[in-house]
Amino acid sequence: xxxxxxxxxxxxxxxxxxxxxxxxxxxxxxxxxxxxxxxxxxxxxxxxxxxxxxxxxxxxxxxxxxxxxxxxxxxxxxxxxxxxxxxxxxxxxxxxxxxxxxxxxxxxxxxxxxxxxxxxxxxxxxxxxxxxxxxxxxxxxxxxxxxxxxxxxxxxxxxxxxxxxxxxxxxxxxxxxxxxxxxxxxxxxxxxxxxxxxxxxxxxxxxxxxxxxxxxxxxxxxxxxxxxxxxxxxxxxxxxxxxxxxxxxxxxxxxxxxxxxxxxxxxxxxxxxxxxxxx
Amino acid sequence: xxxxxxxxxxxxxxxxxxxxxxxxxxxxxxxxxxxxxxxxxxxxxxxxxxxxxxxxxxxxxxxxxxxxxxxxxxxxxxxxxxxxxxxxxxxxxxxxxxxxxxxxxxxxxxxxxxxxxxxxxxxxxxxxxxxxxxxxxxxxxxxxxxxxxxxxxxxxxxxxxxxxxxxxxxxxxxxxxxxxxxxxxxxxxxxxxxxxxxxxxxxxxxxxxxxxxxxxxxxxxxxxxxxxxxxxxxxxxxxxxxxxxxxxxxxxxxxxxxxxxxxxxxxxxxxxxxxxxxxxxxxxxxxxxxxxxxxxxxxxxxxxxxx
Numbered sequence: 001x002x003x004x005x006x007x008x009x010x011x012x013x014x015x016x017x018x019x020x021x022x023x024x025x026x027x028x029x030x031x032x033x034x035x036x037x038x039x040x041x042x043x044x045x046x047x048x049x050x051x052x053x054x055x056x057x058x059x060x061x062x063x064x065x066x067x068x069x070x071x072x073x074x075x076x077x078x079x080x081x082x083x084x085x086x087x088x089x090x091x092x093x094x095x096x097x098x099x100x101x102x103x104x105x106x107x108x109x110x111x112x113x114x115x116x117x118x119x120x121x122x123x124x125x126x127x128x129x130x131x132x133x134x135x136x137x138x139x140x141x142x143x144x145x146x147x148x149x150x151x152x153x154x155x156x157x158x159x160x161x162x163x164x165x166x167x168x169x170x171x172x173x174x175x176x177x178x179x180x181x182x183x184x185x186x187x188x189x190x191x192x193x194x195x196x197x198x199x200x201x202x203x204x205x206x207x208x209x210x211x212x213x214x215x216x217x218x219x220x221x222x223x224x225x226x227x228x229x230x231x232x233x234x235x236x237x238x239x240x241x242x243x244x245x246x247x248x249x250x251x252x253x254x255x256x257x258x259x260x261x262x263x264x265x266x267x268x269x270x271x272x273x274x275x276x277x278x279x
Numbered sequence: 280x281x282x283x284x285x286x287x288x289x290x291x292x293x294x295x296x297x298x299x300x301x302x303x304x305x306x307x308x309x310x311x312x313x314x315x316x317x318x319x320x321x322x323x324x325x326x327x328x329x330x331x332x333x334x335x336x337x338x339x340x341x342x343x344x345x346x347x348x349x350x351x352x353x354x355x356x357x358x359x360x361x362x363x364x365x366x367x368x369x370x371x372x373x374x375x376x377x378x379x380x381x382x383x384x385x386x387x388x389x390x391x392x393x394x395x396x397x398x399x400x401x402x403x404x405x406x407x408x409x410x411x412x413x414x415x416x417x418x419x420x421x422x423x424x425x426x427x428x429x430x431x432x433x434x435x436x437x438x439x440x441x442x443x444x445x446x447x448x449x450x451x452x453x454x455x456x457x458x459x460x461x462x463x464x465x466x467x468x469x470x471x472x473x474x475x476x477x478x479x480x481x482x483x484x485x486x487x488x489x490x491x492x493x494x495x496x497x498x499x500x501x502x503x504x505x506x507x508x509x510x511x512x513x514x515x516x517x518x519x520x521x522x523x524x525x526x527x528x529x530x531x532x533x534x535x536x537x538x539x540x541x542x543x544x545x546x547x548x549x550x551x552x553x554x555x556x557x558x559x560x561x562x563x564x565x566x567x568x569x570x571x572x573x574x575x576x577x578x579x580x581x582x583x584x585x586x
Contacts (some may be wrong), residue, residue: 006303036301044308047324049332093339093507138502140480 004057007041011062011081014038018077026121029080039088048091055095058085067103075110076122083125086134096136097129104137180213327523335519338509348512350504355383357473358500361394363522363582364492374495375522382504382515383474387434391425391468391486393516398492400580407541407563407576425488427468427496429476431461434468445487526583529555531562537579544574553579 014032021028033039046054062085065078082097089095099107114123129135188210209215315322324332343349362376381390424442427434433446446465453460478484478498486494504510509517527537530552537553544552546562554562563571 004304006305006307009303038302041302041304043305044312045322047328047332049324049328049335052332052335096505096507098502133506136502136505138500140500 004054004061007058007061010036010038010041011065014081015065015074015077018080019071019073022073024073024076024119024122026080026125029077033080033084038084041085042088042090052091052095055089055091058089059095059097063097063099066107068106072113076114076119079122079126082134083129086129086132094134097134098136098138100138100140177213177217180216184213330523331520334521338511338514338517338519340507341509341511341514343511343513350382350508350510350512350515352504354504355474356500356502356504356508357381357383357498358519359390360497360499361486362495362497363524364396364398364494375524376520377518377522378499378520380515380517380519381473382512384472385515386472387427387468388436388438390473390516391427391436391488393518394486394488394494396488396492396494397580397582398489402578402580405575405577407574408570411568422489424490425468425486428485428487429478430484431463433463433465434471435465436468438469445490524583526581527553529553529558531555531558536581536583540577540579542575542577544576545572546574 014036017032018029021032041058042051042055059082062078062081066075066082068075070078086094086097111123111126114120114126357380359379359381360376361379362374379390379393423436423439424445425436426444426446428446433450435444435446436442437444444465446463450463450465452458453463478501480498480501482497484496484498486496509515529535529537530547530549532555535555535557538556539554539559540551541547541554541559541563542551544550544563559576563574563576565571
């Protein structure tokens with residue numbers, strides 16, 4: 001058997017409920033866990049060999065949600081899920097969680113983020129898992145096995161769990177904008193130096209728009225807002241038959257978007273002041 | 280402040296699936312269990328399953344008596360699948376293999392010594408006229424050469440003077456015409472450990488011995504050694520999984536493992552035919568030890584001998 005039947009649905013259901021709860025507190029997750037009595041997922045008369053395999057597959061599935069490209073809240077939920085599954089497993093000695101070497105820097109960054117945003121419960125849980133030696137440090141995330149697959153399984157991730165992938169934003173990042181700003185300043189200064197009038201560049205040298213960096217920023221901000229609106233519409237359309245309010249998800253998206261918007265606004269402010277200095 | 284709200288507060292029997300579960304996994308599993316109860320009369324682990332579980336877990340947590348044999352932290356653990364060379368019809372979909380755990384600091388020769396292949400035990404020669412004089416020399420002692428092939432380099436076993444460089448033929452062949460195989464080199468196996476190699480996971484490599492017995496080796500996993508693993512260096516390379524091969528029994532008594540195989544035997548109903556030692560002598564030789572009938576007899580080593 002290449003995957004545990006029903007397991008993905010159960011995990012996604014739990015993580016979905018956690019996402020809707022719009023919090024990253026462990027108490028909330030523990031309530032959801034207890035509601036579903038998730039620890040019974042290992043029950044049923046399973047013999048030792050099969051139980052080892054089953055537990056390995058369960059941990060592997062849960063581990064996938066712990067890594068990017070999933071949203072921050074989902075990753076924290078996955079961390080709690082791993083903690084719960086690792087501690088409630090029935091195997092003796094306990095099956096470990098496999099993390100690939102390439103993913104470790106990302107996970108350490110994640111832990112640093114947790115500490116910086118003062119989500120101390122999640123950081124503590126991660127530290128407990130490390131101390132309990134729950135991880136295997138491996139070269140590849142999945143253990144290979146050699147049976148001919150009857151069909152190739154496409155791993156479908158739920159769309160709502162993913163961070164909305166913003167290609168424009170990942171291209172025009174804060175760093176890129178800063179660089180552009182610096183180069184632009186430099187360019188303006190060079191023009192001033194070589195033109196006759198020291199205080200401003202020659203008219204013949206004005207080949208580009210002076211405020212193109214600001215314009216670029218505005219365009220990316222617009223794009224991001226458009227994408228957020230589209231996500232909202234998408235979610236609204238998807239769940240029109242449910243009476244529950246989607247405010248939590250909208251605010252979640254907005255809060256993520258607002259982090260980036262804040263960062264961009266900071267750059268905008270600095271660039272306005274810089275423009276004033278040059279001209 | 281975190282209370283360890285471990286959700287498993289009630290001590291329930293882990294064998295019983297709760298009836299009102301909201302988890303899809305459990306509902307599916309319950310149906311499967313019920314189906315199993317209806318169809319299987321005695322639900323117990325068969326001996327293959329017990330063997331497989333034992334092999335996987337017998338070495339977990341072991342510590343050596345001698346502290347110098349302790350595996351150090353930061354040691355790499357490789358999992359290799361070594362495939363059997365048998366080509367049976369029924370193995371078309373999945374070839375049988377054995378799984379070996381190897382430490383990164385171990386030499387290639389240690390792995391070579393731990394691979395047990397039935398072709399090493401073959402005894403060459405036809406012995407119908409002198410069944411009592413089947414020699415003691417097995418092929419392992421006679422033909423000691425072997426090589427590994429990893430990433431374009433052949434690692435030859437050169438520990439004994441009679442070992443030859445089996446890979447030389449291949450290297451000469453690839454260099455004779457422009458066959459597009461790049462630069463193949465040949466080095467000594469005993470100088471290298473696994474840490475010195477650069478390997479691809481999941482890529483098939485080769486182990487060849489006895490001149491033409493080839494095993495495919497695939498590395499399935501590389502990870503750091505863990506506190507719960509076996510930390511006794513002497514136990515590595517550690518066999519964790521083995522394919523169970525059925526032994527061929529004697530045609531006559533159907534009880535003992537076959538030790539002789541005959542061809543063109545006028546006294547046997549099929550060609551080739553397998554016999555255990557006792558039945559072989561009783562059928563083919565009279566009381567004085569004279570050969571009865573025409574046949575060719577070879578000593579036979581069954582692949583299931585390592586069970």
